[in-house]
Amino acid sequence: xxxxxxxxxxxxxxxxxxxxxxxxxxxxxxxxxxxxxxxxxxxxxxxxxxxxxxxxxxxxxxxxxxxxxxxxxxxxxxxxxxxxxxxxxxxxxxxxxxxxxxxxxxxxxxxxxxxxxxxxxxxxxxxxxxxxxxxxxxxxxxxxxxxxxxxxxxxxxxxxxxxxxxxxxxxxxxxxxxxxxxxxxxxxxxxxxxxxxxxxxxxxxxxxxxxxxxxxxxxxxxxxxxxxxxxxxxxxxxxxxxxxxxxxxxxxxxxxxxxxxxxxxxxxxxxxxxxxxxxxxxxxxxxxxxxxxxxxxxxxxxxxxxxxxxxxxxxxxxxxxxxxxxxxxxxxxxxxxxxxxxxxxxxxxxxxxxxxxxxxxxxxxxxxxxxxxxxxxxxxxxxxxxxxxxxxxxxxxxxxxxxxxxxxxxxxxxxxxxxxxxxxxxxxxxxxxxxxxxxxxxxxxxxxxxxxxxxxxxxxxxxxxxxxxxxxxxxxxxxxxxxxxxxxxxxxxxxxxxxxxxxxxxxxxxxxxxxxxxxxxxxxxxxxxxxxxxxxxxxxxxxxxxxxxxxxxxxxxxxxxxxxxxxxxxxxxxxxxxxxxxxxxxxxxxxxxxx
Numbered sequence: 001x002x003x004x005x006x007x008x009x010x011x012x013x014x015x016x017x018x019x020x021x022x023x024x025x026x027x028x029x030x031x032x033x034x035x036x037x038x039x040x041x042x043x044x045x046x047x048x049x050x051x052x053x054x055x056x057x058x059x060x061x062x063x064x065x066x067x068x069x070x071x072x073x074x075x076x077x078x079x080x081x082x083x084x085x086x087x088x089x090x091x092x093x094x095x096x097x098x099x100x101x102x103x104x105x106x107x108x109x110x111x112x113x114x115x116x117x118x119x120x121x122x123x124x125x126x127x128x129x130x131x132x133x134x135x136x137x138x139x140x141x142x143x144x145x146x147x148x149x150x151x152x153x154x155x156x157x158x159x160x161x162x163x164x165x166x167x168x169x170x171x172x173x174x175x176x177x178x179x180x181x182x183x184x185x186x187x188x189x190x191x192x193x194x195x196x197x198x199x200x201x202x203x204x205x206x207x208x209x210x211x212x213x214x215x216x217x218x219x220x221x222x223x224x225x226x227x228x229x230x231x232x233x234x235x236x237x238x239x240x241x242x243x244x245x246x247x248x249x250x251x252x253x254x255x256x257x258x259x260x261x262x263x264x265x266x267x268x269x270x271x272x273x274x275x276x277x278x279x280x281x282x283x284x285x286x287x288x289x290x291x292x293x294x295x296x297x298x299x300x301x302x303x304x305x306x307x308x309x310x311x312x313x314x315x316x317x318x319x320x321x322x323x324x325x326x327x328x329x330x331x332x333x334x335x336x337x338x339x340x341x342x343x344x345x346x347x348x349x350x351x352x353x354x355x356x357x358x359x360x361x362x363x364x365x366x367x368x369x370x371x372x373x374x375x376x377x378x379x380x381x382x383x384x385x386x387x388x389x390x391x392x393x394x395x396x397x398x399x400x401x402x403x404x405x406x407x408x409x410x411x412x413x414x415x416x417x418x419x420x421x422x423x424x425x426x427x428x429x430x431x432x433x434x435x436x437x438x439x440x441x442x443x444x445x446x447x448x449x450x451x452x453x454x455x456x457x458x459x460x461x462x463x464x465x466x467x468x469x470x471x472x473x474x475x476x477x478x479x480x481x482x483x484x485x486x487x488x489x490x491x492x493x494x495x496x497x498x499x500x501x502x503x504x505x506x507x508x509x510x511x512x513x514x515x516x517x518x519x520x521x522x523x524x525x526x527x528x529x530x531x532x533x534x535x536x537x538x539x540x541x542x543x544x545x546x547x548x549x550x551x552x553x554x555x556x557x558x559x560x561x562x563x564x565x566x567x568x569x570x571x572x573x574x575x576x577x578x579x580x581x582x583x584x585x586x587x588x589x590x591x592x593x594x595x
Contacts, residue, residue: 002575008555015373019255019570020192020362022457022515023523026205028218028466032058032183034434035204035222037249038191040070041158042402042423043228044165048124050430051172051182055107055438058220060183060206062244066162067168070420074157075141075289076151077121077424078417079114082138085146087111090584093334096420097317098144099412099543100559101262101580106408108420109389111424117424118150124365126164128152135451140292141416143317149417155287155353157340161420162497175506180557189516191247193225193256193398201397204252224397224434224443225387232527234467237475240269240285246520247527249404253385254526254566258395261406261563262383263527264534267414267544269379271297273372274336275363278442280471284359286339287417291315293352298371299328303339319413319544322376326480329375376480380419381532382410382511382544386563391430399434401426408582412543454561456509459570460501462525464517469497470524478532483548487536494529498570532561533572 012295032055036047039061050057061068080090090111091464122128126578128150129137130264138147138244152160172182187209194203203221229249231243250260271291273284291297291314305328310316313466325337341349346368360367385393385400386396386405393400401407402423409422506513512518541547541556561578577583 005057011582018192018195018257019566019568021255021514021519022459022461023191023205024217026219027219028214030058030183030218030220030508032220032222033438034058034224034226035060035220036228037225038068038230038402038404039065039166039184039227039272040068040228040230040402040423041161041165041420042427043068043226044169045424045427046226046228046401047182047430047530048165048168048172049109049428050434053431053435054342055181055435056105056170057182058222059169059182060185060188060204060220061186062189062229062248064186065166065184067242067244068162069452070158070423072165073161074294075155075287076139076149076157076416077364077420078141078144078148078284078285079118079421080148081115081136081150082146082148083247083526084425085148087114088155089146090114090148093144093472094409094415095411098411099417099553100411100555101561102411103408103544103582104396106204106389108428110422111463113428114426117421117428121424123146123162129154135521139289140315141288142291142312142315143254143320143415144315145519149289149292151412153288154351155352155355156182156421157523166281176517185220188214188518190229191217191253193252193520194219195256195395195397199396201255201395201421207443207516215590223439224399225400225432225459226391226421226434227400227404228402229404233378233381233523233527235470235474235531237496238272238281238283239281239300239378240272241572242282243427246523248520248523250530251523251526252394253395253400254530254564256395256397256398257565259386259395259563259565260384260530261386261561262534263531263564264382264538264545264562265382265410265412265543266378266531266563267318267382268317268322268376270325270376271374272367272377272379273359274375276336280468284347284356285379286354286356286365286372288318290339290341290353290356292358293341293344293348295339296343297321297325298340299332300334300338305337315410318416321545322480322544323546325374325376336373336375339374340371340559341367342371344368352475354581356467356537361368378479380414381416382406382412386582386585387426389429390433391426392433392585394585399430403424412545457505457511460505460519461514462497462501462521463467463512464521466497466521467517469554470494470528472523474528474531478535480546481548482535482546484536487532487550491529491532491536497525498529522559529547530564530572532564534564537562537574537576
């Protein structure tokens with residue numbers, strides 16, 4: 001077996017021509033063995049494992065270390081840790097939820113390596129709730145046939161995981177107790193991937209917001225980049241995602257030439273606190289664990305409308321519950337339904353769900369004494385940057401894990417509480433692969449030639465206000481309910497935004513000023529166009545993709561994946577796989593050739 005091709009390239013190597021965000025030339029740079037973009041469970045786990053293996057690691061995060069999506073996770077983390085539960089049972093539940101599009105090998109990796117990953121997370125310092133006997137207190141959520149959800153602080157699991165990982169990272173930083181091979185750059189928006197003359201990853205450009213050791217646009221040079229940027233929920237008007245979830249990782253990967261897959265499968269959480277028909281931005285989540293403990297979905301007349309729609313009623317997979325709520329809202333011309341957990345009593349609400357209780361009361365609702373108004377809102381992207389079983393994308397040296405990635409685990413609909421586990425398991429696998437590559441190559445990161453800074457931008461940036469336009473287009477045309485008509489309308493409106501910006505640039509050479517707001521709006525347009533293109537291509541209803549004009553699941557025609565690339569002129573290349581199997585990533589193909 002021949003060794004893998006070395007990553008070293010001359011410093012004078014030219015960068016490959018890819019679409020790039022218009023930005024000032026980097027004014028500073030640092031080097032590392034690996035740069036991890038994102039500070040949720042996936043990003044920090046990958047960074048800690050890389051640092052422990054002796055790699056100089058840089059973590060880049062868009063806000064503070066603990067401000068990512070992980071801290072908002074309420075329900076918990078799923079793993080076969082309970083008596084009588086097995087990875088095989090966890091696999092079965094995951095495959096059912098994924099509606100025929102899960103990669104079974106990816107799921108098997110998740111469920112077999114998951115229990116060990118959770119135990120290592122506990123060893124890192126995460127404290128999960130325990131029973132009176134000192135065992136993990138496990139609960140159920142939608143789609144699970146067993147109680148296998150570990151939780152912390154009642155309904156603050158994400159916050160506890162984030163706390164433990166952030167403390168571990170700080171211990172590995174200069175001034176901490178570790179070997180000081182880990183650095184962080186906070187308040188930094190990643191811009192584009194740097195590649196060498198052969199198209200291999202060579203780092204990232206980024207913009208640091210605010211004063212500090214680094215400020216403005218700079219570069220981190222590294223032969224391995226791990227995208228762990230989270231989701232893109234801000235592409236819709238109402239979402240459970242924080243304001244930083246603007247699809248930056250998916251957009252960066254697309255501009256770098258990577259493939260994305262299954263982006264049409266956006267999970268809308270069924271029970272999000274309803275704040276009014278005109279509410280926009282991040283909305284409070286009412287965890288699935290509330291239904292897991294026995295809360296009922298009811299309409300305004302108190303009727304439990306999910307009974308009879310599925311054997312698990314309110315605990316059916318999320319796509320089924322979201323559709324059930326939406327159908328009932330349509331039938332009754334209502335803006336929301338209700339979650340009734342008054343029978344819990346004050347003590348259970350205060351001890352099991354203190355975070356949700358506080359959020360409800362902050363908005364004038366007391367779930368101890370009244371049903372909670374709920375409606376579906378964008379929650380989780382089941383698709384993303386396509387990877388193999390080691391997190392490798394189709395761009396050599398570029399990895400992805402967590403919500404930004406499409407590992408094949410989730411298929412057409414994520415099983416509740418599998419996301420934190422996926423972040424843990426695949427982050428560890430990525431770190432192991434990077435470590436193995438580093439042991440073979442053992443060379444410093446190539447430093448590409450400076451990026452030429454053209455007088456005229458090659459591609460336009462969108463004005464900041466375009467963000468709200470995109471969100472309304474997507475909510476109307478590509479939300480829970482979709483059709484060819486709604487998706488075509490959305491596609492036309494998004495294309496007009498792109499065309500108008502392109503026309504203004506071509507006519508007078510001007511575009512919106514580079515900055516965080518314009519970069520985010522441009523990223524949102526990029527991922528919105530891909531999502532709508534994939535949703536139009538898939539002419540069936542499957543998982544969390546619901547086409548009113550193609551109401552049935554079609555395994556003969558559509559038990560396959562939709563893969564999208566971005567062409568250099570920013571047009572989309574969309575194709576459908578021949579089977580439900582993913583094609584191998586480029587690195588995997590290269591390794592097969594090298595053996």
